[in-house]
Amino acid sequence: MNHLEELRSKKGFICDMDGVIYHGNRLLPGVTEFVDWLHRENKSFLFLTNSSERSPRELQQKLGRMGLDVDESHFYTSALATAAFLANQSPGCTAYVIGAPGLVNALYDVGITMNDVDPDYVIAGETTGYNYETIIKAVGYVQRGARLIATNSDLTGPSEQGIIPACRALVAPIELATGKQAYYVGKPNPLMMRTGLRMLGVHSEEAAMIGDRMDTDIVAGMESGLDTVLVLSGCTSRSDVENYAYRPRHILSGVGDIPPAHV
Template structure:
């Protein structure tokens, strides 16, 4: 009779990790983040840094992380903009889109052969931007009323800034939905499609992958629904006393990313985080 292996006993061959709240706070590195990324790079294991932020290209984000002392290769960064572009390339190759967003989104769409237009586009794509334009939002509403399909990169209602909260993609999507009666399809977390696209990007398997995040309602639920083991760090959005209020649990809860450095081992020695 063959031995039955629980999910927690399977080796870890791939790590996915959120960025904000796990590796950095704004521009400040979280203790242990540098060591964790260096351990990943020397281990030979596959890994990606994930973010719902669609403003920046992977090159931009690499520069931002480097400024914080964290050296993540450009090809190890996976954004909601890249996941959105991949989704659209699969759904309607070489299509057209009207984009409300910044370089992270427009660059990703150009790279898959999409044409940016406000004349009868296949899609209206709403991403993050630091300066939402009422004119652009109005145009998006009219195009959706005219039959364009509504896609949004992520449902986050707000984002942090040094001065306090900023309205984010989810809030603007709600405005457009109220005006049009049409709900967007959100690509980023908590949609497990974001995790699946990341796994496909590096030819990884869900059964041997761990997702590290700081939010129960995005990182952990999307990892869980994609079949990954999950680790919640309490350096970001979800506080330790909030974990029990959710109807699902991560595989493990730790204080910070520093607690995971010792668990990153070469492929031949890879082991699972304890539940």
């Protein structure tokens, strides 16, 4: 059995989204064929994204606008993972949130309320509404005892405008000004991967992780015991792989390389 046949025989697939399925509002080549193949072969699959901006329903609708019909149950985000982590650690806690509606709603759904006086946590995710005032407030809360949580550790992300700053770049000023390190919940944190495998209902050796980043997707898959697939359709080029001490099992130009070509 060659490498690709071995990959195709997996029961479950965990896929990153940005740089794997789409760039901004543009579907990447081969994605429709890949999703059709997942459905046709009755594979378990989950779109697992470190982006915290959108809810699963919004992600479903975003793909729908691009012509892909995927049920809402196939999405899991770092916002949901962060909410689940805090609901378990500190039920009923309060938070100052730097983030988009997807994060705020995920926190509301588990009973975490917003507090801009004396929050238990400062929670940071991706947002366009980020400014110096936000940083000053967050720094003050952390200095007064709030714990710093971040949805994901991505420094940058792909977009239609090119590479843009992501969550870790937004959290860095707060970390530097307070001397406190954030706890990062999303990939490569195994918390998120374990939840993903539970949602798929498969064991790690029966699953593959597909992503465009060595430092989140590939390391997360490798450390969680999944087969790893790096696609070159997002942030990483083939030469970038040489900068890491570990290797993906497969390097493909995009997810369109996974389904067998129809004869």
